[in-house]
Amino acid sequence: MSRSLARIAHEILERNRGIEELALVGIRTRGVPLAKRLAQIIKDINHHDVPTGMLDITLYRDDLMRTAVGAQPVVRRTEIPFSIDDRRILLVDDVLYTGRTIRAALDALIEFGRPKAIQLVVLVDRGHRELPIKADYVGKNLPTALAQSVQVHLAEIDGRDEVEILEP
Amino acid sequence: MKKDLLGIDDLTTGDIHLILDTAEAMREIGRRPIKKVPTLRGKTIVNLFYEPSTRTRTSFEIAEKRLSADTLNIAIATSSVVKGETLADTAMNIEAMAPDMIVLRHASSGAGHLLSRICRSRIINAGDGMHEHPTQALLDAFTIREHKKRIEGLKVTIVGDLLHSRVLRSNVLLLTKLGAEVWVSGPPTLVPAGIARLGVRVSPAIDEAVAGADVIMMLRIQQERMQGAFIPSLREYFTTFGMTQTRVARAKPDVIIMHPGPMNRGVEIASDVADGPYSVILEQVANGVAVRMAVLYLLAGGVDVD
Numbered sequence: 001m002s003r004s005l006a007r008i009a010h011e012i013l014e015r016n017r018g019i020e021e022l023a024l025v026g027i028r029t030r031g032v033p034l035a036k037r038l039a040q041i042i043k044d045i046n047h048h049d050v051p052t053g054m055l056d057i058t059l060y061r062d063d064l065m066r067t068a069v070g071a072q073p074v075v076r077r078t079e080i081p082f083s084i085d086d087r088r089i090l091l092v093d094d095v096l097y098t099g100r101t102i103r104a105a106l107d108a109l110i111e112f113g114r115p116k117a118i119q120l121v122v123l124v125d126r127g128h129r130e131l132p133i134k135a136d137y138v139g140k141n142l143p144t145a146l147a148q149s150v151q152v153h154l155a156e157i158d159g160r161d162e163v164e165i166l167e168p
Numbered sequence: 169m170k171k172d173l174l175g176i177d178d179l180t181t182g183d184i185h186l187i188l189d190t191a192e193a194m195r196e197i198g199r200r201p202i203k204k205v206p207t208l209r210g211k212t213i214v215n216l217f218y219e220p221s222t223r224t225r226t227s228f229e230i231a232e233k234r235l236s237a238d239t240l241n242i243a244i245a246t247s248s249v250v251k252g253e254t255l256a257d258t259a260m261n262i263e264a265m266a267p268d269m270i271v272l273r274h275a276s277s278g279a280g281h282l283l284s285r286i287c288r289s290r291i292i293n294a295g296d297g298m299h300e301h302p303t304q305a306l307l308d309a310f311t312i313r314e315h316k317k318r319i320e321g322l323k324v325t326i327v328g329d330l331l332h333s334r335v336l337r338s339n340v341l342l343l344t345k346l347g348a349e350v351w352v353s354g355p356p357t358l359v360p361a362g363i364a365r366l367g368v369r370v371s372p373a374i375d376e377a378v379a380g381a382d383v384i385m386m387l388r389i390q391q392e393r394m395q396g397a398f399i400p401s402l403r404e405y406f407t408t409f410g411m412t413q414t415r416v417a418r419a420k421p422d423v424i425i426m427h428p429g430p431m432n433r434g435v436e437i438a439s440d441v442a443d444g445p446y447s448v449i450l451e452q453v454a455n456g457v458a459v460r461m462a463v464l465y466l467l468a469g470g471v472d473v474d
Contacts, residue, residue, distance in 0.1 A: 059207040059235075059465070060205065060206060060207075064207060065470075067470050069470040070470040071169065071186075071466070071469055071470065072465060072466050074190070075190050075193040075462075076193055077192055078193070078196055079196070107206070108205075111200060111201075111202045111204075112201065112202075113201065
């Protein structure tokens with residue numbers, strides 16, 4: 001995982017001249033520590049602090065209130081302590097699957113301003129897209145069956161770094 | 169969460185913490201350049217207010233709009249109620265137009281429970297007579313938690329017209345549920361019989377009640393509900409139970425002073441206290457929007473299966 005993130009960090013720097021314009025936004029929950037790690041790696045490479053924020057997309061989901069039973073998903077705080085106007089935003093998430101989370105994240109992010117560009121960083125792309133969305137930086141392509149599920153564990157949250165494929 | 173929010177008893181301790189945590193997230197939306205999220209798009213919410221209200225109605229309406237719900241306000245002075253329609257008939261007629269939620273303020277205790285039985289829509293009690301005002305208690309708890317980082321173990325003193333206060337009842341139920349030590353004080357004519365059974369300490373001596381308090385909550389003298397002489401005069405009341413700098417000084421140095429509004433300056437609270445450094449009265453109003461957004465969001469979901 002750390003090698004994938006280091007490679008992504010280098011790719012980001014290679015593709016984006018003008019690092020002052022960059023900012024990282026992690027999608028809650030596991031995109032947040034990934035964004036922070038990328039910020040640290042970029043800092044180690046060229047001693048520049050990339051502003052980092054976190055985005056909760058719950059209120060933008062397209063599957064809210066579709067069932068009559070069960071509680072609403074928990075909403076957590078969004079913290080983007082910088083203006084996204086005219087910045088290149090690197091949106092970070094752990095797993096790219098249907099693309100619906102990213103659709104929600106794009107809608108959420110655009111309410112904060114008008115970024116110059118938004119690029120997508122994911123640790124794992126497991127396929128099965130339902131929307132026309134593609135990642136710009138991928139840690140690992142992981143072909144999966146629909147019935148399987150992919151769980152990313154991160155040291156900051158789960159105590160260990162691991163990508164797990166769960167069989168049905 | 170249950171179908172409706174009629175009173176604090178509808179909520180488990182877990183529900184209360186979930187509402188307060190969700191409100192933290194909702195508050196951030198109010199600080200964005202675009203203060204709106206699409207969450208309740210397509211939901212219709214009717215604000216049915218049978219009593220005058222500025223704060224609560226405005227607060228609910230802003231909360232609903234920030235969540236993108238379609239809202240409409242029914243002000244009773246211009247509705248068929250003045251032509252003699254009953255609450256149940258009004259409710260069933262509104263219900264026939266299929267709203268998703270009804271926010272009800274009514275002068276009769278239990279009005280929300282009546283609606284709850286006859287309506288499919290989710291009912292939120294925005295104050296029923298002298299019974300409950302759950303969202304006020306939730307926003308008070310949110311404000312306390314923000315300042316004190318906890319509620320358990322705090323000494324909270326509530327002073328004023330306890331008899332006519334739905335804010336008191338909801339706050340006592342909620343704060344004792346979360347483990348606060350609640351004291352109440354007021355003139356004996358305005359202390360409801362049996363209030364100690366709710367698990368509060370009753371003291372007619374305000375100075376004892378506020379001593380060492382972490383939170384002081386002042387309640388309004390509700391003259392519109394008083395039929396008869398409960399207090400000799402407003403000036404006498406202020407002398408005996410009004411919150412002054414001298415009384416504030418008996419509480420903890422970091423005490424916060426709360427008031428659900430509308431305030432009667434010079435009756436239950438001195439102006440220099442209401443506007444002073446301990447006062448969080450306007451924060452309560454600001455937090456009200458976030459807490460109501462949280463309640464609306466959580467109630468719009470599915471009903472708990474048990």
